Amino acid sequence: MGLTRKLEILADAAKYDASCASSGAARKDSRDGKGIGSTGGMGICHSYTPDGRCVSLLKVLLTNACLYDCHYCINRRSSNVQRARFTPEEVVQLTLDFYKRNYIEGLFLSSGIVRSADHTMEQVIEVARQLREVHHFRGYIHLKTIPEASQALIDKAGRYADRISINIELPSQQSLDRLAPEKNLTNTKQAMHGIRQRIDESVEAKKAARQIVNRPRVKAPPFATGQSTQMIVGADDSSDALVLHRADELYRDVRLRRVYYSGFSPIPEPSVLLPIKPPPLVREHRLYQADWLLRFYGFDVGELLPKEEPNLDLDLDPKLAWALRNRAVFPVDINRAPQELLWRIPGLGTVNVARILAARRWSRLTLADLQRMRVNLKKVMPFILAADHRPRIALLESTNLRQHFLPGPRQLELNFNAPPPTTPADAAMALSGQI
Amino acid sequence: MTHTAQIHPTFEAWRSKARELLRHGVAPENVDWVDASQTASLLAEEPSAYQTAPNSAVKVPADFLRLAANVCAHTDERRFAILYRLLHRLTLGGEKHLLGMPSDRDMHPCNAWAKAVSRDIHKMHAFVRFRLVGVNEQNGREQFVAWFEPEYRITRLAAPFFEKRFASMDWSILTPDECVSWDGEKLTFIPGMSRHDAPAADAHDDLWRTYYRSIFNPARLKVQAMQSEMPMKYWKNLPEAEIIHDLIASSETRVRTMIATPERPVKPVPNNAYLRTLRQRQES
Numbered sequence: 001m002g003l004t005r006k007l008e009i010l011a012d013a014a015k016y017d018a019s020c021a022s023s024g025a026a027r028k029d030s031r032d033g034k035g036i037g038s039t040g041g042m043g044i045c046h047s048y049t050p051d052g053r054c055v056s057l058l059k060v061l062l063t064n065a066c067l068y069d070c071h072y073c074i075n076r077r078s079s080n081v082q083r084a085r086f087t088p089e090e091v092v093q094l095t096l097d098f099y100k101r102n103y104i105e106g107l108f109l110s111s112g113i114v115r116s117a118d119h120t121m122e123q124v125i126e127v128a129r130q131l132r133e134v135h136h137f138r139g140y141i142h143l144k145t146i147p148e149a150s151q152a153l154i155d156k157a158g159r160y161a162d163r164i165s166i167n168i169e170l171p172s173q174q175s176l177d178r179l180a181p182e183k184n185l186t187n188t189k190q191a192m193h194g195i196r197q198r199i200d201e202s203v204e205a206k207k208a209a210r211q212i213v214n215r216p217r218v219k220a221p222p223f224a225t226g227q228s229t230q231m232i233v234g235a236d237d238s239s240d241a242l243v244l245h246r247a248d249e250l251y252r253d254v255r256l257r258r259v260y261y262s263g264f265s266p267i268p269e270p271s272v273l274l275p276i277k278p279p280p281l282v283r284e285h286r287l288y289q290a291d292w293l294l295r296f297y298g299f300d301v302g303e304l305l306p307k308e309e310p311n312l313d314l315d316l317d318p319k320l321a322w323a324l325r326n327r328a329v330f331p332v333d334i335n336r337a338p339q340e341l342l343w344r345i346p347g348l349g350t351v352n353v354a355r356i357l358a359a360r361r362w363s364r365l366t367l368a369d370l371q372r373m374r375v376n377l378k379k380v381m382p383f384i385l386a387a388d389h390r391p392r393i394a395l396l397e398s399t400n401l402r403q404h405f406l407p408g409p410r411q412l413e414l415n416f417n418a419p420p421p422t423t424p425a426d427a428a429m430a431l432s433g434q435i
Numbered sequence: 436m437t438h439t440a441q442i443h444p445t446f447e448a449w450r451s452k453a454r455e456l457l458r459h460g461v462a463p464e465n466v467d468w469v470d471a472s473q474t475a476s477l478l479a480e481e482p483s484a485y486q487t488a489p490n491s492a493v494k495v496p497a498d499f500l501r502l503a504a505n506v507c508a509h510t511d512e513r514r515f516a517i518l519y520r521l522l523h524r525l526t527l528g529g530e531k532h533l534l535g536m537p538s539d540r541d542m543h544p545c546n547a548w549a550k551a552v553s554r555d556i557h558k559m560h561a562f563v564r565f566r567l568v569g570v571n572e573q574n575g576r577e578q579f580v581a582w583f584e585p586e587y588r589i590t591r592l593a594a595p596f597f598e599k600r601f602a603s604m605d606w607s608i609l610t611p612d613e614c615v616s617w618d619g620e621k622l623t624f625i626p627g628m629s630r631h632d633a634p635a636a637d638a639h640d641d642l643w644r645t646y647y648r649s650i651f652n653p654a655r656l657k658v659q660a661m662q663s664e665m666p667m668k669y670w671k672n673l674p675e676a677e678i679i680h681d682l683i684a685s686s687e688t689r690v691r692t693m694i695a696t697p698e699r700p701v702k703p704v705p706n707n708a709y710l711r712t713l714r715q716r717q718e719s
Binding site (some may be wrong): 003004007008009012014015016029030031032033034035036037038042044045046047048049050051052053054055058059067069071077078079080081094097098100101102103115116117139148184228235261265266267268269270271272273275276279281336355358361362363365369370373374 | 482512532535536537538543544557560562563564565566567577579581594598599600601602603604619637641642643645646647648649650651652653654655656657658659660661665673674675679682683686690692693694696698699700701702705707708709710713716717
């Protein structure tokens with residue numbers, strides 16, 4: 001099989017992994033004239049595909065042959081998809097060739113499980129080893145890790161990678177038993193704890209290395225700076241509350257950098273256990289918004305998803321939905337309120353809150369000031385007090401407030417039984433659920 | 436009296452002229468900023484025209500200089516004048532807190548210009564595509580050339596990134612405004628060139644398009660999301676952009692095919708030692 005065909009199969013096999021991040025790596029570059037590449041600071045998206053996703057890394061599987069039978073996955077053993085396998089050298093060369101042309105930030109390597117978890121892990125690590133040790137590659141490397149692999153191999157992967165990740169896939173063992181019978185939530189969490197421990201140790205070692213006054217300084221051994229995971233949404237019947245509680249647990253317990261939510265989308269080779277459904281793109285979007293509120297805006301899962309409403313409102317963003325349930329908090333005075341309260345105003349992001357805090361030290365802010373900061377006035381006005389603005393209390397108390405924010409009627413998701421839409425633009429929108 | 440400040444449209448030129456004007460306490464409303472590259476006017480300046488004695492050197496925050504470097508790379512005609520007014524207010528005007536006031540009438544346009552420029556720099560880092568043109572016979576270094584059309588005058592601001600990343604290759608980035616080359620020792624800047632001076636393709640472009648085609652998921656078409664991050668003005672220099680249209684056009688059929696595919700049955704568990712240990716572990 002030629003290289004082009006292998007790339008076709010093994011990139012196609014990797015595309016259901018949503019992560020393509022290349023940010024947050026330790027600063028490194030190749031100004032010493034040895035090797036190639038640099039990382040540090042913001043990652044770069046070198047291209048975008050028509051699904052709106054960023055292309056930052058060469059994202060491929062080493063092989064798509066797999067012993068596991070995860071029914072949401074095109075590479076499961078029950079699928080009849082054509083199988084292929086890269087040699088480590090092929091992946092190394094592809095990565096270097098693409099990198100030198102500035103197509104990519106680095107490599108995201110994953111693999112189907114062949115023979116055993118340890119054997120597969122060794123193959124994946126070999127690619128990273130060659131890149132780092134033979135070619136002195138200083139670009140970004142993200143390695144997908146198998147939770148059942150031995151701690152020694154996971155440690156080794158972490159020494160070569162900028163990021164390592166284990167996919168949790170589904171939020172409960174019950175769902176895993178049905179759709180991914182080889183996967184075990186406890187194993188996964190244990191492996192994540194192991195990685196967290198190594199990352200913590202590495203951070204400590206770096207601190208210690210900085211504190212040593214006697215030269216020569218001891219350089220801390222490199223280790224990945226972060227780990228992330230992915231949860232598939234819409235393949236099982238888990239509620240948003242279950243999904244977000246699981247994410248929140250992982251953010252707290254193993255300090256994940258990111259949880260990616262991947263809406264289950266139609267795959268070739270559908271499984272009899274998991275019939276194809278339209279991708280829940282709006283739900284996926286709302287989960288990301290809620291995830292942001294948990295990490296950067298001081299919200300708890302319970303506030304966003306009270307017991308009686310275990311799923312996010314698809315029509316309104318989760319902060320607005322929270323505000324409508326908690327109207328007694330408002331109006332908030334943007335000239336006096338503390339940061340934590342400003343964060344809770346629908347339509348204000350952390351960047352604009354920082355701007356407000358900076359600017360109000362010198363003058364009392366008016367709506368015109370907010371407008372110059374490009375704040376969406378229609379959205380914030382019912383909830384704030386400004387130097388020249390008081391909201392109509394009648395509106396804040398009105399039962400129509402929700403109506404005030406609802407988008408116009410629009411078809412959101414593809415109805416597989418309906419006749420095809422007429423124009424290509426309609427078709428595109430219906431297919432994607434893009435608003 | 437009015438001073439005409441005729442400068443080349445660079446940060447360095449603006450900075451040295453602005454320093455000079457500020458030293459003499461010239462008020463912003465008395466300066467007429469002229470872009471020397473945009474005008475044939477050869478108006479000689481009168482350096483002795485200042486009416487006041489020079490002030491001692493003034494200090495500005497480093498944040499202002501970073502802002503000014505980006506603003507100067509923009510192409511809006513008002514940028515030099517507004518930037519000078521901002522500088523004047525910050526220093527002689529005593530408005531030290533101006534940089535923290537994003538809604539100020541001068542800060543607002545400057546921030547917007549700086550942001551547009553920094554976005555353009557980011558896109559240049561992302562969308563430059565190097566093409567292999569040969570190998571240096573003396574030292575064996577690979578030589579690459581890229582053609583890029585930035586919206587603003589950002590070649591100098593964008594170049595250090597490529598130096599850090601591609602230090603071990605020889606490379607040149609050609610743009611209509613200014614070109615930059617790296618030879619392993621230093622960055623060299625030369626005047627702008629034309630698209631025809633750069634190679635039109637690279638042997639790896641086909642493989643790259645294969646990857647781009649294969650990583651795209653037709654079941655999640657979001658054309659607008661793509662275009663807002665990768666505006667069409669960049670497409671003409673991206674090798675992968677030529678297949679975008681086909682990918683969009685064929686996606687509906689591809690999804691229909693998936694839907695029409697009969698569901699695959701579950702195959703029996705293969706006789707594999709590793710799977711047996713997994714099952715034992717889960718049962719215990």
